[in-house]
Amino acid sequence: xxxxxxxxxxxxxxxxxxxxxxxxxxxxxxxxxxxxxxxxxxxxxxxxxxxxxxxxxxxxxxxxxxxxxxxxxxxxxxxxxxxxxxxxxxxxxxxxxxxxxxxxxxxxxxxxxxxxxxxxxxxxxxxxxxxxxxxxxxxxxxxxxxxxxxxxxxxxxxxxxxxxxxxxxxxxxxxxxxxxxxxxxxxxxxxxxxxxxxxxxxxxxxxxxxxxxxxxxxxxxxxxxxxxxxxxxxxxxxxxxxxxxxxxxxxxxxxxxxxxxxxxxxxxxxxxxxxxxxxxxxxxxxxxxxxxxxxxxxxxxxxxxxxxxxxxxxxxxxxxxxxxxxxxxxxxxxxxxxxxxxxxxxxxxxxxxxxxxxxxxxxxxxxxxxxxxxxxxxxxxxxxxxxxxxxxxxxxxxxxxxxxxxxxxxxxxxxxxxxxxxxxxxxxxxxxxxxxxxxxxxxxxxxxxxxxxxx
Amino acid sequence: xxxxxxxxxxxxxxxxxxxxxxxxxxxxxxxxxxxxxxxxxxxxxxxxxxxxxxxxxxxxxxxxxxxxxxxxxxxxxxxxxxxxxxxxxxxxxxxxxxxxxxxxxxxxxxxxxxxxxxxxxxxxxxxxxxxxxxxxxxxxxxxxxxxxxxxxxxxxxxxxxxxxxxxxxxxxxxxxxxxxxxxxxxxxxxxxxxxxxxxxxxxxxxxxxxxxxxxxxxxxxxxxxxxxxxxxxxxxxxxxxxxxxxxxxxxxxxxxxxxxxxxxxxxxxxxxxxxxxxxxxxxxxxxxxxxxxxxxxxxxxxxxxxxxxxxxxxxxxxxxxxxxxxxxxxxxxxxxxxxxxxxxxxxxxxxxxxxxxxxxxxxxxxxxxxxxxxxxxxxxxxxxxxxxxxxxxxxxxxxxxxxxxxxxxxxxxxxxxxxxxxxxxxxxxxxxxxxxxxxxxxxxxxxxxxxxxxx
Numbered sequence: 001x002x003x004x005x006x007x008x009x010x011x012x013x014x015x016x017x018x019x020x021x022x023x024x025x026x027x028x029x030x031x032x033x034x035x036x037x038x039x040x041x042x043x044x045x046x047x048x049x050x051x052x053x054x055x056x057x058x059x060x061x062x063x064x065x066x067x068x069x070x071x072x073x074x075x076x077x078x079x080x081x082x083x084x085x086x087x088x089x090x091x092x093x094x095x096x097x098x099x100x101x102x103x104x105x106x107x108x109x110x111x112x113x114x115x116x117x118x119x120x121x122x123x124x125x126x127x128x129x130x131x132x133x134x135x136x137x138x139x140x141x142x143x144x145x146x147x148x149x150x151x152x153x154x155x156x157x158x159x160x161x162x163x164x165x166x167x168x169x170x171x172x173x174x175x176x177x178x179x180x181x182x183x184x185x186x187x188x189x190x191x192x193x194x195x196x197x198x199x200x201x202x203x204x205x206x207x208x209x210x211x212x213x214x215x216x217x218x219x220x221x222x223x224x225x226x227x228x229x230x231x232x233x234x235x236x237x238x239x240x241x242x243x244x245x246x247x248x249x250x251x252x253x254x255x256x257x258x259x260x261x262x263x264x265x266x267x268x269x270x271x272x273x274x275x276x277x278x279x280x281x282x283x284x285x286x287x288x289x290x291x292x293x294x295x296x297x298x299x300x301x302x303x304x305x306x307x308x309x310x311x312x313x314x315x316x317x318x319x320x321x322x323x324x325x326x327x328x329x330x331x332x333x334x335x336x337x338x339x340x341x342x343x344x345x346x347x348x349x350x351x352x353x354x355x356x357x358x359x360x361x362x363x364x365x366x367x368x369x370x371x372x373x374x375x376x377x378x379x380x381x382x383x384x385x386x387x388x389x390x391x392x393x394x395x396x397x398x399x400x401x402x403x404x405x406x407x408x409x410x411x412x413x414x415x416x417x418x419x420x421x422x423x424x425x426x427x428x429x430x431x432x433x434x435x436x437x438x439x440x441x442x443x444x445x446x447x448x449x450x451x452x453x454x455x
Numbered sequence: 456x457x458x459x460x461x462x463x464x465x466x467x468x469x470x471x472x473x474x475x476x477x478x479x480x481x482x483x484x485x486x487x488x489x490x491x492x493x494x495x496x497x498x499x500x501x502x503x504x505x506x507x508x509x510x511x512x513x514x515x516x517x518x519x520x521x522x523x524x525x526x527x528x529x530x531x532x533x534x535x536x537x538x539x540x541x542x543x544x545x546x547x548x549x550x551x552x553x554x555x556x557x558x559x560x561x562x563x564x565x566x567x568x569x570x571x572x573x574x575x576x577x578x579x580x581x582x583x584x585x586x587x588x589x590x591x592x593x594x595x596x597x598x599x600x601x602x603x604x605x606x607x608x609x610x611x612x613x614x615x616x617x618x619x620x621x622x623x624x625x626x627x628x629x630x631x632x633x634x635x636x637x638x639x640x641x642x643x644x645x646x647x648x649x650x651x652x653x654x655x656x657x658x659x660x661x662x663x664x665x666x667x668x669x670x671x672x673x674x675x676x677x678x679x680x681x682x683x684x685x686x687x688x689x690x691x692x693x694x695x696x697x698x699x700x701x702x703x704x705x706x707x708x709x710x711x712x713x714x715x716x717x718x719x720x721x722x723x724x725x726x727x728x729x730x731x732x733x734x735x736x737x738x739x740x741x742x743x744x745x746x747x748x749x750x751x752x753x754x755x756x757x758x759x760x761x762x763x764x765x766x767x768x769x770x771x772x773x774x775x776x777x778x779x780x781x782x783x784x785x786x787x788x789x790x791x792x793x794x795x796x797x798x799x800x801x802x803x804x805x806x807x808x809x810x811x812x813x814x815x816x817x818x819x820x821x822x823x824x825x826x827x828x829x830x831x832x833x834x835x836x837x838x839x840x841x842x843x844x845x846x847x848x849x850x851x852x853x854x855x856x857x858x859x860x861x862x863x864x865x866x867x868x869x870x871x872x873x874x875x876x877x878x879x880x881x882x883x884x885x886x887x888x889x890x891x892x893x894x895x896x897x898x899x900x901x902x903x904x905x906x907x908x909x910x
Contacts, residue, residue, distance in 0.1 A: 004458075011469075084501035104502050104524060104541060118524040119502075120540035120580045120608055130535035130581050145584035146535055153527055171527070 037109040044156055045107045048115070051163060053182040054078030054086070056191070058249045060175040060263050061127040061150025065245040068092070068135055069148060071228045072249040072263060074195060075123060076188045077179075079105060085117065088188045090196075092135055093126035098189055107156070114171060116153045128152045149173065178261060183254050191252055198250050198258045198279070202433045208454055209303050209435040215293040217270020222246075222295065225433070232266055253278065260286045260295070284431040297432035304426045304438055305386045307454050308359050308366055315369070316438070316452045319354035328354075329439075329451040337412075337419050338450075344412040345372055355416070357452070360384075367399055368420060370406070370413070378403040380417055390443055392423040419448060504905035505545050512552050512901075513576075517568050521548055522577045523607075529577055530603070531595075539580035539607035547578055547607055547622060549898040555626050558848050563840040571838070573633055575601040580608040590658045593621055596629035599636040604629075612895045615853060615881045623849075624692045631684030638837040644829050645679040647822055652678055661753070661765045666705040668815070669822025686826045687834070691846045694854055694862065694879045705819030707811060708768040712752070713761065750777050750809055770810040779807040854879040 029036060048055070057075045064070040076088040085105040090098045103121035108114050117124045127150030133143045151170035154177060158167035166179040182191055203225040210223040212235065219235040223243070233243040248262045258279035265275045274293035277286035287294035307316060318328040320342060330338060342352040353371040358379075360366045366384040369377050379399035385392040395417040398404035407413050424440040429451060442448035496506050502524070509521035522529070523544035530536050539547070559568055573596070583592040583605040595603045606621050648669050653660070657677040665673040675685035690698065752766030770778045784804045791797050834840040856862055864877035883895045890897065 080501070082499050082501045106524065110528065116524075116527075118526075118538050119544070120538050125537045125580075128535060129537050130584060145586035149535060152537060 034109075037113065041107045041109050041113050044113050044115075044159055047159055047163060048079040048107070048166075049081045051181045053184050053186065054188075055166070055179040056182050056251050057168075058178045058180075058251065058261060058263075059127060059150070060177060060247060061148045061170075062173050063175060065229065067227065067229060068133070070245060070247055072247045073127065074192070074249055074251065076182060076191060077124075085121070087117075087121050087123040088192075089123045090192050094123065098192060099123060100188070108153075110153070111155055111171065113156045114153050115156055115168060118153075125152055151175070176263070180251060180259075181254055183252060183256055186252070186256075194252050194258075195250050202431060204434070207434055207436060208307070209298050209433075211433050212296050212298055213266060213274065213293055214296055215266075215268050215270075215272045215274060217272045218268040220266060220268055230262075234269060257281075258286070266293075284433075295433075297428060297435060300428050300435055300438055301386060301389060301391060301426040303435045304391065308357055315356045315358045316454050317354050317356040318450050318452045320352060328453065331447050331449045333445075333447040334419065334450050337415050340412040341370075341410060341416050344410045348409065361399075365396075366393070368395075368417070378406040378413075380407070380413075382420070390423045390425050391440070393420050395421045422448075498909050502541065503909055504902050505541065505548060507905045507908070508545075508902040509548055512548075513556075516565070517556070517572050518574060519572055520575045521551070522575060523548065525579060526577065529575075529601075530579060531583060531592075534583055535581075536579050536583065536605075537581040537608075539578045543580070543607050543610045544578055545899060545902050546610055546612065546895070547604070549901055550612075550618070550622065551576065551626065552901075553898055554623055554849060554852055555630075558845055558852070559840075561848060562845040563838055567838055567840065571634060571637060573600055573602045573630070577601060577603045578607045579603060579605045582606045582609075588658060594625035594629045596632040596636075599633045602626070602629040602633070612883045613881065615883070619692050623853075624688050627688035627691050628684045631687045632680070634834075634838065635680065635683060638833075640683045640833055641829055644683060644826060647826055647829075648676075648682065652676055652682070654678055659763075661709070661711065663704050663753075664709040664711055664765050666701060666823070667707055667709040667767075667817070667819045669705065669817055669819045669826070671701060671823055671826075682826070683830070686823070687830050687842070690827055690830070691842055691849055693846075694850050696862070696864070696877055696879060702820040702823065705823050707749075707819075708813050708815050708817070709765055710768050711763050711765045713763060767809075768812045768814060770812060777809060780810045782806045782808065851882075853882055855882050855885060 031039070055077050057077050059073045059075055060070075061073070062069055073091055073093075074089065078086040080086070083104050083106065084102055086100055086102055088098065088100045090096065099122070101122045101124075103117060103124070104119040106116050106118055108116050108118075110116075127148045130145050130147045131143070133147065136143065151173050153171040154168035155171055156166060157169045157176075158165070163181060165181075168177040168179060169175070170177065182188070186194075205226050207226045210221060211225060213220040213222055213232070220232050221235050221239065223231045223233075223239060225248075229245050229247045231239055231243040232246045233239045233241075246262050246264060246266065248260055251259045251261065253259050259276060260279070261276040265273045267273045272292055274288045274290075277288055277293070277295055279286050285294055285296060304316065318330070318338075320327050320338070338355075345352040350372050351374075353374060356369045356371065358367050358369050360381060364383055364385070366382050367379040368382055369379050371377055380403060381396040381399050382393045383396060398407055422445075423443040425443055427439050427441070428435050429437045429439050437451055437453045439449060439451050496503055496510065500506070505523065509523075513519040513521045523539050523541070525536070525538035556568060556572070559572075583595075584590075585592060591605075593605060595601075597603075604622060604625055609617070610622065611617055651668050651670070654677050657665070657673050660673045660676060662673050665671075665676045668676065670676040670682060671685050671689045675682040675689075689701070693701065749767040750769055752764035754762070754764060770780075772778050782805070784806070785801050786804060787799065788802050789797050789799055831842055834842050850856065850862075854862055862879045864879055866875040867878040868874075869876045883898075884893050886892065887894050887897055892900075
């Protein structure tokens, strides 16, 4: 009986708990999800077409580390109200020519609002066509069915009201692709030319040095910027062990300044992050808008030191004019010294070509290599100290007997050896990121300076 | 008594709880959460002309949605695919109407299309490659409702063979599947090539070899369903020369043999005889002209890289050289000798011929004819459709046909047989009357004329 009562009461309580009508949820939104999506789709369509001169899309087809596949590509897109889009680019897929293609576009409702280039465009779809790539002949037919593996549909994840940017996310590959407005009045040819000029100016294909991201809490080394995919690693660590591949692109901001943006955020061990840097023409440096990071070149003195002493066979030359090759720059006073040497060689019917700094046989020593008749050399040993921000050279002796004989014959060489036996500051010439050419200036005489370049 | 009270309370509780578990608020079934408004086509849109054409010629008469703006969600998500070009889609749309829908409407009736035509045609720009099998999917038919066509971006009205292979043949092929899914083809058909089907190895089998076994193509040999629709599709698309060639090829047995690439003779016309492995048949052909390239064979590399030769089966010696049969025909003649003396004598005329063999006992051409007859009867019985008149219609729309039903031809070099072969003349690129326009241009005007509505 007691058991029956308990069972009855429990059943009654259970039944009451199943009662659902009193606590029905109120609608949070006034409209259904479908209606809201359609509305956003219309809104984003309007926003895309409202930027007068179109958008610069920084397209990253994939997360690959490999050249070509992992690089970023700049596409300029002008979305028209009639549902057509002009896409312009200049890269390997357009055979390095400026190419424009017209096709249709739409903001469709899919995984949220999705920007879809849904009729074929030779430019945008070059990164998603499943064809074998002509750029990889050593991998013939390997890409058939896959191609570059990129996207042509992008989820619009961030579209702020001020239209300062739009963030797109590849629908299949998941890479984030940033779009910024193109400055009004600037033609697409002009835009691309400006970007190329910045790239050539700061990170040309023949640049020899790396750069450094100075950040609060610890610097990051940034190597191989010239390849379009940099290797980033904490300063003082091994790039092989800790390096990550990070592609980047250069664009032009609304006010015409150069902008460098990495595909992903860079973060140091202290947690400081940076991703986008703006060029300050007065300093020729890229810096973060927040001021917590800036990209600088490596120390020219360290680069000079490393080039000679750590790079096998590295030589740093100052040349005299030969054929179409102009002479390296020298101050008037220094040029007089070098010219005297050249003249002296000439009287012996020998052509003086250049002098260079090369690695010495012992630690702490470098050799001054005099090049004459193109392939003949005389070497003179200097001690070299790299400290206090300067290079201090002191002539010791000829490296070998033949060099001594040359010195005895070309006595003006003593003037050159003496002129070089002093302290020099080492600085870059073109800009902080490009140290292919360096300038050595005597610390005790500003009129003694000369330029060198690494061969 | 007490028990009765408890039972009463329990039942009452359950009843009230049951009422309470149902929602007490009325659900609103009036408005849908989806936007169901039918919007008129926007004349300002770039794609208005083609949108209007497909609406007027496919959607409204047949409830068929011709989707040329690729819908990723409706495509093969396992593959990398890209959309069709707008202008190519335009061309395909007009050709679908001209060579498919208009033909079926004329020969099978409007009701037939309304009932059985697909509800969706989805066109994709890129190829659908199957790299691991070395094959390509030309088209897909799904559930009797949807047909997907690939490689639209390579559509070329100048190349009828290409268009047949990728589009028209594929359309009829996929449509054949839809018809088959509605009324199953006769099971007796499946017995005609019983034991000959090869679902895995068909892609490595040359068409000729399959024809010799009684299939119209190698893909037909992959299964009974494909055999059925391939027979229909190939027949209605093939001109009389092509069909005759198929039957001719099918009369012979063919074989595939291994071949050492190092022994391959380079000269395409007659073969050079520097190599002592040159086929003796070629040798005889050069001197006697009796031999057939089919005995030498055609070169094909299989997916796994093996080099194969496929050739007609004939009598060969132990060295794999063709053993020719010989006909000796004596005839009387008179020879005038020196000094004007005539002598009656007998001269032997010797002709050589290849001795074809049929080890399988299959006459492929007869099997194909039997299959075709079944297709013919099926279409007539189930759909009241005469495929011979339909074929005639398709051929006359595709190729130039004289008033007496003969087809003028032109010589085209065939890369496979190393011969010039007769091919009918592509009507689509011929000028029409005094219009100064080609047929293709006139067809395209069915779409472009809607641009007038945009002004």
